[in-house]
Amino acid sequence: SQQGEEDPQALSIQEGENATMNCSYKTSINNLQWYRQNSGRGLVHLILIRSNEREKHSGRLRVTLDTSKKSSSLLITASRAADTASYFCATDEHGSGNTGKLIFGQGTTLQVKP
């Protein structure tokens, strides 16, 4: 079963604008990760935020995590046409087994228009 649910499913913005994508999940987690996928390619890791962190930055990326609401957001600032891709959140499930199974959401398709 899928753990993460992203919204919106699709987002279209103009170059230079900010893009915000949200992810909700259901169970306790060790960490939450965001990935990017260009069409026809594998996924590329963007950023990881641990369950005891609330915010993390990497370049033009800002990720927040609210474990009380079981939600995370990814903000891409000053977007570029090259940011056009699908973005996925993934959760490292935490449980008695701590299996390390990483569950992905359905993704947000971002289109940045030049």
Add this chain to the structure above:
Amino acid sequence: GAGVSQSPSNKVTEKGKDVELRCDPISGHTALYWYRQSLGQGLEFLIYFQGNSAPDKSGLPSDRFSAERTGGSVSTLTIQRTQQEDSAVYLCASRPDRGGSPLHFGNGTRLTVT
């Protein structure tokens, strides 16, 4: 260094035939994952190998699907008696430990069942 390698990159097969998909993870990575991605969809977890532990097969959709990992390195995903609904991109990923680190993905095998 070398990334995760998957072969073949594309596979077209007739309904009812068996197929084998191969994944070469990054050297030294103990964890290996298989996911399935249907067109425009998110990633569906299939199976997860961690070191010498018994694999987590909870995501395999039917007993037609099986996977092996030989010598803690190369993995093969086998689909027997393929059906049209098996058509998808099969993605392999690896990471160096049980959890808390990002996945490294291959570019996938696109399977088309005619």
